[in-house]
Amino acid sequence: MTNTMTTRRKSNLTRGQLPKYTPWVVVAAAVVLAAAIMTLVGFSAFGWGVLAAILFTVGLTGISAAVEGARQAKDKLATCLVFGSFLIALLPLISVIWTVLVNGIPGLTFDFLFYSMNGVTGQFDDAAAAGEAPVVGGVYHAIVGTLLMTLWATLISVPVGLLAAVYLVEYSEGGRLAKAITFFVDVMTGIPSIVAGLFAVAFFAVVFGPGTKTGIVAAVALSVLMIPVVVRSTEEMLRIVPNELREASYALGVRKWRTITKVVIPTAISGIASGVTLAIARVVGETAPILVTAGFATSINFNVFSGWMASLPTFIYTQIITPTSPSNPDPSAQRAWAAALLLIILVMLLNLAARLIARFFAPKTGR
Amino acid sequence: MSKQTSRAGDRIFSTTALMAGVLILVVLFSVAVFLLIQALPAFFADPSEITGGEGFWSYIWPIIVGTVIAAAIALILATPVALGVALFISHYAPRRLSQGLGYVIDLLAAIPSVIYGVWGITFLAVQLEPMYEWLAEYAGWIPIFAGPASATGKTMLTAGIVLAVMILPIITSISREIFLQTPKLHEEAALALGATRWEMIRMTVIPFGRPGVISAVMLGLGRALGETMAVALVLSTGPLILSLIQTGNSTIAAEIALNYPEAYGLRLAELIAAGLLLFIITLAVNMVARWVITRNKDFSGANA
Incomplete structure (x- = not known):
């Protein structure tokens, strides 16, 4: 009885549980492994992120299944998928706002806000595209x-x-x-x-x-x-x-x-x-x-x-x-x-x- | 004298309020009536005068099928992600953050549809184009991925993905509300029996939320069916084809938006008739969804 109290780590209650730091180790391993694979097939930041996420999910579920059993592994898998779907939902939001910011800021000038498109014809745009004149016309x-x-x-x-x-x-x-x-x-x-x-x-x-x-x-x-x-x-x-x-x-x-x-x-x-x-x-x-x-x-x-x-x-x-x-x-x-x-x-x-x-x-x- | 005026005031005010309420029903009814009046010529015109030359129904049929395909792609892609996000906000995210994260997802709903369209055409379509070529080469034996892939990426699949992004916040916000209403005692009972978090969700949250989730998905479907600008901008329309990665297909809303500015006479009647059909379809979908919600409101246990 006293023996189990002193060596709590090996008690029946906590045996077969992964230590708390496991996810962080798996994250590190997944990121490194994904980087290695991406350098072999051609690097892209987006592919790296996706691959790392997949490797993390597979790795964590696999380790959990081996150590903790099928029920815990399923729970880990569900957690990964739920977090993953939130990240997936953020992607288009960030992408849309980023695209609009990057493309929109150059055109958003004082003249743009206070001039209309009245009288702006293709000739003005051709001149602007050729670099001979600024882009005219506004909203x-x-x-x-x-x-x-x-x-x-x-x-x-x-x-x-x-x-x-x-x-x-x-x-x-x-x-x-x-x-x-x-x-x-x-x-x-x-x-x-x-x-x-x-x-x-x-x-x-x-x-x-x-x-x-x-x-x-x-x-x-x-x-x-x-x-x-x-x-x-x-x-x-x-x-x-x-x-x-x-x-x-x-x-x-x-x-x-x-x-x-x-x-x-x-x-x-x-x-x-x-x-x-x-x-x-x-x-x-x-x-x-x-x-x-x-x-x-x-x-x-x-x-x-x-x-x-x-x-x-x-x-x-x-x-x-x-x-x-x-x-x-x-x-x-x-x-x-x-x-x-x-x-x-x-x-x-x-x-x-x-x-x-x-x-x-x-x-x-x-x- | 003042008594007289205030009694009259009461009557006037209550009648005006009643009128405003009735006006809403009248508007909804008159949407159908006025569309029908303006669409009638298309239904009774000589078949050879209709676009395509074979009558209104054979003109509209492929477009309806296209609309359903686009909405189906959007639903298949958006539903799992939306439910994941809803679960994340209701049961996984730290309690302190969850409301803020909910606002972030609501921002997706705040972005105007035309901006999604412009994003889809200039960013997403270009990014997806290599993937379509890959699909055409290696998965081309599946009819929906039959090649040759569109060189611009302006395909049904791109439109469906943009639609999926647009309906995601709708499905998420309704499912999130339902999931949060799961009786706490059920959840705690499951956890006390030794269930993992996922088992708790499967045993208590999902059975409780199922009707709400179904109606949330149907409301998303209604939105996807009627969404105009994203499809009009992203899809380069054409006749009905099975492949999702070639140029082709169209949806009712996009057909109207793209052809309306030049339409007059019978063509105008055709487009308004198409709008009438879209109205009837979305109305039916929305009514079923709302009916499921109201039917379950009293028995959901949410008020207990």
């Missing part, structure tokens, strides 16, 4: 279009979404209509964005005649995508407002609609604003609905009710698909990447803003 018109169309989409969807959420939480009392609305709002979040665009086109074609391509059509298409997001987030926020607040307000003789507008919504406003910001972040990058509804413009248009409008995503798309100068696509590609960088920055800022709003404007509990 000012696309920024204006994106901001205006998103603004109008927000103006349409926030009142509708907010009121629908108020109905669901405050008035419906869980009736059949409320269940149907909740269900179809969820279903609506899955509508393909291009279908939303086609709906807006078909709607305006029936009402105002075919061929209507203006900013407001795009705004309607974007609101179809935005409303369900606003409803869902607002609904969640209204539901967490404590019932005591409502009851206290009723007890003071305040009408229900005054209670909702003066007590319930102000309490939840930070969460609602955060949800709206996330919804804006979602639609600001939409391409397909704008492509079919607002057409594509190269000049600045401040009027959403007439004429074609550009937007950042459609700017990127058209610069890549139909370069301004077909024989020299590089200046167009540079503009597309710079616009892509701008768009990513915009979306990330909106996401960040949503989190900050939720954190710093949260209601004071006062306790």
